[in-house]
Amino acid sequence: MNKTFTLKNVFVEGTASVVGPSEGAGPLGDLFDVILPDDIYGESSFEKAERKMLLESLSLCLKKYNYRPEDFDLILAGDLLNQLISANFAVRDLNIPFAGVFGACSTFNLSIGLGSLLVEAGYVDRVIAGACSHHQTAERTFRFPTELGVQRKATATWTMSGAGSVILSRQGLVKVKEITFGRVVDYGLKDTNNLGAVMAPAAFDTLKRHLQNLGKKPEDYDLIATGDLGSVGQIMLKHLLGDASLDAGNLTDCGLLVYASTQDKHAGASGCAASACVFSSYFYPLLCQGQLKNVLLLATGALFAQITAQQKDSIPAVAHAIAFEKVE
Amino acid sequence: MNFLLAFLFGGTICALGQIVLDKSKLTQADLMVILVVLGSLISTFGFYEPLTRIFGAGAMAPVSNFGHILTQGVIQGFNRAGFLGALEGGLSQAAAVLGAAIVFGFGIGFLFRPKG
Amino acid sequence: MRERESPQSKRYVRLVEKEQPKVSLKSNLANAFLIGGGICVFGEIIRTYLLYYGLSNDLASVWMSIALVFFGSLLTGLGIYDEIGRIGGAGSAIPITGFANSIVAPAMEYRSEGAILGLAARMFIIAGPVVAYGLISATVFGLIRSVFR
Structure with missing residues (x-):
């Protein structure tokens, strides 16, 4: 299970x-x-x-x-x-x-x-x-x-x-090593302008289960990259990790890597493309070159539609974890 | 002097609106609706007209003025021709501005593309 | 118990509220005041000009509104008004130029869905409620006032 x-x-x-x-x-x-x-x-x-x-x-x-x-x-x-x-x-x-x-x-x-x-x-x-x-x-x-x-x-x-x-x-320099699919998590938040905070509990839930199942610690990964939590979501995830006494030292967020602070994009980039583009063009080359040994990609999603938001429903969220490892 | 009064009054309404936006979950659309209804209410008691005389565009440019025009149209229409006049009056007073907004909106919407 | 009703999630919701980035209300207010006031001054300039050329008070006010609607529409078309709105907030939404913006923006956006059910139908997604509630409240308040004078 x-x-x-x-x-x-x-x-x-x-x-x-x-x-x-x-x-x-x-x-x-x-x-x-x-x-x-x-x-x-x-x-x-x-x-x-x-x-x-x-x-x-x-x-x-x-x-x-x-x-x-x-x-x-x-x-x-x-x-x-x-x-x-x-x-x-x-x-x-x-x-x-x-x-x-x-x-x-x-x-x-x-x-x-x-x-x-x-x-x-x-x-x-x-x-x-x-x-x-x-x-x-x-x-x-x-x-x-x-x-x-x-x-x-x-x-x-x-x-x-x-x-x-x-x-x-079945061939390549970077191995897909571990996969943990996420539970849909809903903490009752409704603010569609703060999706980072909505998704942070889902990221935490999947990360915790992933580590527990494998008996690993966050430090076992060179990098744990969430998808698009943004600055606010990252703060919330660090709170949750702190409460569970997990180290957040190697935590990063794909969305926070995309824009310069001068570009006025507020809490950072989001969307399917955040994890897709940052992994494809940044993490993957670093893994191939051996500058990173392993990366845990923790893409997060807020599962709402405009209709559920207008009907004032809370927003469910999900996160899926995949660990990539450089082949020796 | 007129310009200063317009600036101060219009600016104050907008600043108050900003407080509402920042301190509540209301959207800009909610805010516009609230202001129109407020303008209509103030106008009902006859207080909006003096505001436009004192502050000029400061009271005329905000959307609350739209509520004022509609309300005055209803009142004048009723005085002229009873209930039918009241129903006609609102829109007939605001028709010019509404017509302009629709025609310009259609024209510009047709000519320009969104940039994002 | 469902997760969204658990004490743990309630605690989290409170934490989220605490961690809301502080919006600098002061600078937001100042921007709204300056931009909103500025648009009103621009309207007042138009009005003064029209009065100077002998228009009556009422006519000058109507033409001023039409001119503001025109400029609001044009700046939206040029992609400038949304930038003003990003800074001005309520200051750019409350003047009648913001009303024009709320008509033109969806008109441009939904043009790709056709001239009738796209552009023309969607023009009113925000302006529609404004006109509807304006007319309803005007009719109700106006009639009450007329009847119980």
Whole structure:
């Protein structure tokens, strides 16, 4: 029950990432594969631009590593929009079987987790796992029109534009070692402008179970990277870890790495793309080069829709943990 | 002097509105609705008209003025033609501004693309 | 017991409230005051100009409102008004320019869903309630006042 899966034979073979212009202007800007010149990317709507980013990151997985579509058994991908339109529409030109995955902003880890189990079980040889988000489409889906003169709350995160994909197979430099899927946790918070605080208990719950199941301590990882808790969520997670006497020294947050403090994005980046792009273009290369030995990626998601928020329901959250390790 | 009065009064309303935004969970849409209703209420007691005379645009530019115009339209309409006049009066007074907002809104919405 | 009703989660909710980043109310207030007041002064300049050219008080006020609506719409179209709003908060929402912004912003945003059910239908997501409640309260208060004079 509540098991942590320990895998022997699954590796990240390669990664690809695409980000929007303001993410490209951030501190990690040089590392991403493609930076869009503008948010609309030559399309007629932001929704089309978002799916084009995902398609581009998926295609890059083929192009960068010289694969053809028939080399892949499955794509697992998702996004934040209703009916997963970005992922569903993006894959229609790829000719690879597809399973849509939704975990809100934790989608990237959910895709990797499910894909890795399929590879480990031997049902598939090579899969792509990916996720994407886009600032303007997320604002439309969850908040107000972007041109409305709304003052953002200090606790609010900024949904980033980007898409990240990884190839999972039986060869590679970085091993997918441990997977703990999250319970859906709801502490009764309702503030959609403070999703970091909403998701922190989910991150804590999954992290605690992951460590307990394996008999490990936080220090056993070079880095524990949450997905998009942002500055406020990180403070809350540190409180929870402190109460459980767990060390938070190697804690970081993908969302806090994306923007410079001068970019006025308040509590940091959020969205599926936060963990997807930061892992694909920052952690993965560091693992390959051996600068990091292992990383625990703890992607978090707030599982609400505009309708539940308008009906004043509390916000459930989830976090999925995946440990990556450099192969010796 | 007129400019200073307009600045001080308009600024004060906005600052009070900001306190509401920062200290409560209300959104800007809630705030606008509240102000329109408040403007209408103040106008009912006949206090809004003096405000516009003293503070000029300071009282005319905030959306509360919209509530004032609607209310005066209803009152004048009733005096002119009873209940039917009251129902006509509100919108007929505000028609010019509302019409402008819709026409400009449509035109600009058609011509410009959101930048984010 | 459901987790969201447990003492542990209640404690957490209190902790979240305690850890809310302090918004600097002072600078927010100052910005709202300056930007809101500034828009009113701009309106007053237009009004003075119109009065100078011999318009009646009532007409000058109507034309001033129309001019403010025009500038609010145009600045929204140019992508400037949301930047003003980010700083000004209530100061940019309360003047009639903010009302124009609330019409133009969704109109631009939903244009991609078509001219009728996209642009035109969504224009009123915020302005609609403002007009509706304004008219309802005006009718109710106005009638009460007219009848019980």
